[in-house]
Amino acid sequence: MKIHEYQARQLLAEAGVPVPPAEVASTAEEALAAYGRLGGRVVVKAQVSAGGRGKAGFVRLCDDADQVREAAEFMLTHRMVSRQTGPAGVAVRKLLLAAAMDIAGEYYVGMTVDRARRCPVVMVSREGGVEIEEVAARNPEAIVKEWLHPHLGLLPFQIRRLTQALGLTAKEQVQAATRTLAGLADLFLSYDATLAEINPLVITSEGRLLALDAKVTFDDNGLFRHPTIMAMADTSEENPDEIRARAAGLSYIALDGNIGCVVNGAGLAMATMDLIKLHGGEPANFLDVGGSVTTEGAIEAFRIILADPKVKGVLVNIFGGIAKCDLIAEALIAAAREVGFHVPVVVRLEGTNVERARQLLNDAQVSGLLTAEDLTDAAQKVCAAV
């Protein structure tokens, strides 16, 4: 789960990381009131999770109230379009106003899970303010890492090594870096984060160390034990079909193609998308109905896919294990009755209760439904039909 910058910043501040003074606003009036409290030079930043804000004009430096009003009105009334949002863009609902800093140096500090080493890792770099992946590709030696012992967390000697790697020597800066690193690790470990980044961590011209921008994402599997984090969820930037599917216990991701997919199991669902592509088609979605799918859940899957105007054909690929083929067949028949198959639906069933499922489909005489012998036959039929 992603959260916004202002929320990440608040969590970092609570963990003891030094951050510049800032306020959140939802209207131009609130932004002006906030500016009244902050004063001086501020940066106004649109709170959207998509990247590319700066280039899109949704991060602005403002020197007076008029500029703040103009920036706030623009951001709250225009959709932000960037490479990450797609052409439709996203609406901006909240703004962060932060005191602008005179920057003397930019660093990177981040924490994530190293899958290969099976432990959390803290990374720092003197090359801050740019994407860390870019630094990793261009100059990997500029990133210094410390891997955490799974049971001990970030140890004091590791904090010292990271602080030294950043080249910090002045006493106040070393203390601030220590608070920053310890706070970051504390936040990461206590809230089941999967990524926590401060980029940039800056040194101001007065020599203060401050977290200027922050990004935190959380492990969906850990949310059950963090109700305060769960309450931060903002689904306004999500695809409505994905929200609807999640409510029905389905794992669904919208894609750009025109062949809808209904599959059980994440691996088989990915493989089905690959198979469609291999036969010249383009999948319209990833969909795993799950092992414990109910008839109602499966019908909802068909409703979502058949309501997608892009979809010109559907491939149903079920290998019945715990999820039984006859249940899927019943859902297919019910969905056909309820919404009707206005596009061809190719069905490939195999596994548990497949004979009964085939009998059900045969007896129901569903129009628009094509049965397939095997995987390749199914892919060829659906690609030919669209």
Add this chain to the structure above:
Amino acid sequence: MSILVNRDTRVICQGITGKAGAFHTQQCMEYGTPMVGGVTPGKGGTRSEHGLPIFNSCHDAVRETGANATMIFVPAAFAADAAMEAADAGIPLVVLITEGIPTLDMIRLRKYLDETGTKLIGPNCPGIITPGQCKIGIMPGYIHRPPQDGSRNVGLISRSGTLTYEAVWQCTTRGLSQSTCVGIGGDPVKGLNFIDLLGLFQNDAQTDVIVLIGEIGGSDEEQAAAYIQAQVTKPVVAFIAGQTAPPGRRMGHAGAIISGGEGTAAGKIAALQAAGIAVVPSPADIGATAARMIRPA
């Protein structure tokens, strides 16, 4: 032969009185798995609906039944603790079916298990089966074909569930038997990995060809490629799911995500091919390719 489990494995189920635990214990018993008991704290001294003795702890279960493997269906919030209890009781093989365990719990669990020497399969996995002898998990048993006299057999390792069943079925319908099939699970941090199982299959006299089913996310397949090149002489057939998956999106499995340009299917396929491994582009061709490798034309 076979790897890890056989007809002499003595299996308990942790969470045997839950819906999934009870259902799959029944399925495993019907398949012929030597189930010897179950663990549900607070219900020790009673019997399960299958007539198996229930114990309050793994320690009691081990003492009374000599169990040497466990199948865990405990809910995600308590699953890591259940696995550590099994390890502390001296059970050498833990099969963790549960989906949705927090990654940090898995990191702590894995370290704990490494220190006790306990082997872990999973989590978020279908389990392990040695066809005809022992099924520990949720896979449908009937799709598998036990080795026959003189048969040449496939050993299968996969990060997926139903895609594994698909591949097994493709083998079975072509008359190809399986020595052992292991679903290692779809999470980013897990127990036994490709390289651990490749080593076991390489040394298993009954395994003639190895099928490896990977997917996007992480670098397990790249490590497997390097390991195969250095250590495995048996033929390997691989398939990587997620060639069409968009970056930055989690494709159902917690571990199936391309992040920062890493973990792409293209990168994994290239690494496997560079190691001389046959990577099939279509998931429909896994069984046929394995069959060709076993009986060269």
